Amino acid sequence: MNGADILDVARDAIYTLLIVSGPVMAVGLGVGLIIALFQALTQIQEMTLTFVPKIIAIFLSLLLFLPLMGAQMGDLMMRLMDRVASGG
Template sequence: MTGAQVLDVAQDGIWTLIYVSAPLMIVGLVVGVVIALFQALTQIQEMTLVFVPKILAIFITMLLMLPFMGAQLSGYMDRVVDLIITGG
Protein backbone atom coordinates (compact mmCIF):
# COMPACT_ATOMS: atom_id res chain seq x y z
CA MET A 1 0.00 0.00 0.00
CA THR A 2 1.49 3.31 -1.02
CA GLY A 3 1.38 6.56 0.87
CA ALA A 4 -1.21 7.97 -1.47
CA GLN A 5 -3.52 5.02 -0.83
CA VAL A 6 -3.12 5.43 2.94
CA LEU A 7 -4.04 9.10 2.61
CA ASP A 8 -7.08 8.16 0.51
CA VAL A 9 -8.26 5.73 3.20
CA ALA A 10 -7.70 8.36 5.90
CA GLN A 11 -9.55 11.00 3.87
CA ASP A 12 -12.43 8.60 3.28
CA GLY A 13 -12.54 7.88 7.01
CA ILE A 14 -12.69 11.57 7.87
CA TRP A 15 -15.50 12.19 5.37
CA THR A 16 -17.39 9.17 6.76
CA LEU A 17 -17.01 10.59 10.27
CA ILE A 18 -18.39 13.94 9.09
CA TYR A 19 -21.35 12.29 7.33
CA VAL A 20 -22.19 10.19 10.38
CA SER A 21 -21.86 12.92 13.00
CA ALA A 22 -23.30 15.87 11.03
CA PRO A 23 -27.02 15.19 11.66
CA LEU A 24 -26.51 14.95 15.42
CA MET A 25 -24.33 18.04 15.54
CA ILE A 26 -26.75 20.10 13.44
CA VAL A 27 -29.72 19.13 15.61
CA GLY A 28 -27.76 19.94 18.76
CA LEU A 29 -26.78 23.31 17.32
CA VAL A 30 -30.33 24.20 16.25
CA VAL A 31 -31.87 23.16 19.57
CA GLY A 32 -29.19 25.07 21.48
CA VAL A 33 -29.77 28.24 19.47
CA VAL A 34 -33.55 28.00 19.83
CA ILE A 35 -33.31 27.54 23.59
CA ALA A 36 -30.75 30.34 23.89
CA LEU A 37 -33.12 32.61 21.94
CA PHE A 38 -36.00 31.55 24.21
CA GLN A 39 -33.88 32.31 27.28
CA ALA A 40 -32.89 35.71 25.90
CA LEU A 41 -36.49 36.61 25.08
CA THR A 42 -37.91 35.53 28.44
CA GLN A 43 -34.85 36.52 30.51
CA ILE A 44 -34.73 33.08 32.10
CA GLN A 45 -31.09 32.52 33.00
CA GLU A 46 -31.24 28.88 34.04
CA MET A 47 -28.07 27.08 32.91
CA THR A 48 -29.55 23.58 33.09
CA LEU A 49 -32.56 24.41 30.86
CA VAL A 50 -30.56 23.60 27.72
CA PHE A 51 -29.54 20.06 28.62
CA VAL A 52 -32.80 18.08 28.73
CA PRO A 53 -34.28 19.31 25.40
CA LYS A 54 -30.91 18.97 23.68
CA ILE A 55 -30.39 15.42 24.98
CA LEU A 56 -33.91 14.41 23.93
CA ALA A 57 -33.56 15.97 20.47
CA ILE A 58 -30.19 14.32 19.85
CA PHE A 59 -31.49 10.96 21.10
CA ILE A 60 -34.54 11.10 18.80
CA THR A 61 -32.35 12.17 15.88
CA MET A 62 -29.97 9.31 16.61
CA LEU A 63 -32.84 6.82 16.57
CA LEU A 64 -34.13 8.19 13.27
CA MET A 65 -30.69 8.42 11.61
CA LEU A 66 -29.35 5.08 12.86
CA PRO A 67 -29.98 3.22 9.56
CA PHE A 68 -28.17 5.95 7.61
CA MET A 69 -25.29 6.01 10.07
CA GLY A 70 -24.99 2.23 10.02
CA ALA A 71 -25.01 2.16 6.22
CA GLN A 72 -22.26 4.79 6.04
CA LEU A 73 -20.05 2.97 8.53
CA SER A 74 -20.72 -0.39 6.88
CA GLY A 75 -19.83 1.01 3.46
CA TYR A 76 -16.58 2.42 4.81
CA MET A 77 -15.71 -0.88 6.46
CA ASP A 78 -16.45 -2.76 3.23
CA ARG A 79 -14.11 -0.45 1.32
CA VAL A 80 -11.34 -0.90 3.89
CA VAL A 81 -11.75 -4.69 3.91
CA ASP A 82 -11.66 -4.75 0.10
CA LEU A 83 -8.41 -2.79 0.18
CA ILE A 84 -6.96 -5.24 2.71
CA ILE A 85 -8.02 -8.28 0.70
CA THR A 86 -6.78 -6.97 -2.64
CA GLY A 87 -3.60 -5.68 -1.07
CA GLY A 88 -3.74 -2.25 -2.37
Protein backbone atom coordinates in the same frame (compact mmCIF):
# COMPACT_ATOMS: atom_id res chain seq x y z
CA MET B 1 0.74 0.54 1.22
CA ASN B 2 2.21 3.85 0.18
CA GLY B 3 1.47 7.41 1.18
CA ALA B 4 -1.27 7.91 -1.41
CA ASP B 5 -3.15 4.86 -0.13
CA ILE B 6 -2.93 6.11 3.44
CA LEU B 7 -4.27 9.50 2.38
CA ASP B 8 -7.14 7.83 0.50
CA VAL B 9 -8.10 5.79 3.57
CA ALA B 10 -7.83 8.83 5.85
CA ARG B 11 -9.90 10.98 3.47
CA ASP B 12 -12.56 8.28 3.25
CA ALA B 13 -12.66 7.90 7.03
CA ILE B 14 -12.95 11.66 7.62
CA TYR B 15 -15.71 11.94 5.01
CA THR B 16 -17.60 9.09 6.69
CA LEU B 17 -17.11 10.74 10.08
CA LEU B 18 -18.67 13.95 8.79
CA ILE B 19 -21.59 12.13 7.17
CA VAL B 20 -22.27 10.08 10.32
CA SER B 21 -21.92 12.85 12.90
CA GLY B 22 -23.25 15.77 10.84
CA PRO B 23 -27.01 15.27 11.25
CA VAL B 24 -26.79 14.76 15.02
CA MET B 25 -24.51 17.76 15.45
CA ALA B 26 -26.85 19.90 13.31
CA VAL B 27 -29.80 18.92 15.50
CA GLY B 28 -27.83 19.81 18.63
CA LEU B 29 -26.83 23.14 17.13
CA GLY B 30 -30.37 23.97 16.06
CA VAL B 31 -31.88 23.11 19.43
CA GLY B 32 -29.13 25.06 21.19
CA LEU B 33 -29.80 28.15 19.08
CA ILE B 34 -33.54 27.95 19.70
CA ILE B 35 -33.01 27.59 23.45
CA ALA B 36 -30.49 30.46 23.52
CA LEU B 37 -32.95 32.68 21.65
CA PHE B 38 -35.74 31.70 24.05
CA GLN B 39 -33.51 32.47 27.04
CA ALA B 40 -32.47 35.81 25.60
CA LEU B 41 -36.07 36.82 24.93
CA THR B 42 -37.45 35.74 28.30
CA GLN B 43 -34.31 36.38 30.39
CA ILE B 44 -34.66 32.95 32.01
CA GLN B 45 -31.16 31.77 32.94
CA GLU B 46 -31.89 28.23 34.10
CA MET B 47 -29.00 25.83 33.40
CA THR B 48 -31.14 22.72 33.08
CA LEU B 49 -33.18 24.45 30.40
CA THR B 50 -30.19 24.21 28.07
CA PHE B 51 -29.23 20.59 28.73
CA VAL B 52 -32.47 18.64 28.96
CA PRO B 53 -34.00 19.63 25.59
CA LYS B 54 -30.66 19.13 23.84
CA ILE B 55 -30.24 15.66 25.33
CA ILE B 56 -33.77 14.68 24.31
CA ALA B 57 -33.36 16.10 20.79
CA ILE B 58 -30.01 14.39 20.28
CA PHE B 59 -31.39 11.08 21.56
CA LEU B 60 -34.35 11.30 19.17
CA SER B 61 -32.10 12.27 16.27
CA LEU B 62 -29.85 9.29 17.04
CA LEU B 63 -32.88 7.02 16.84
CA LEU B 64 -33.94 8.65 13.57
CA PHE B 65 -30.52 8.67 11.89
CA LEU B 66 -29.26 5.32 13.19
CA PRO B 67 -30.02 3.41 9.96
CA LEU B 68 -28.14 6.01 7.91
CA MET B 69 -25.22 5.97 10.32
CA GLY B 70 -25.03 2.18 10.34
CA ALA B 71 -25.17 2.00 6.56
CA GLN B 72 -22.38 4.55 6.19
CA MET B 73 -20.18 2.75 8.71
CA GLY B 74 -20.87 -0.59 7.03
CA ASP B 75 -19.97 0.88 3.63
CA LEU B 76 -16.70 2.22 5.03
CA MET B 77 -15.88 -1.20 6.48
CA MET B 78 -16.62 -2.90 3.16
CA ARG B 79 -14.42 -0.43 1.27
CA LEU B 80 -11.58 -0.96 3.76
CA MET B 81 -11.91 -4.76 3.59
CA ASP B 82 -11.98 -4.65 -0.22
CA ARG B 83 -8.76 -2.62 -0.10
CA VAL B 84 -7.17 -5.12 2.32
CA ALA B 85 -8.29 -8.11 0.22
CA SER B 86 -6.97 -6.60 -2.99
CA GLY B 87 -3.63 -5.86 -1.35
CA GLY B 88 -3.55 -2.13 -1.79
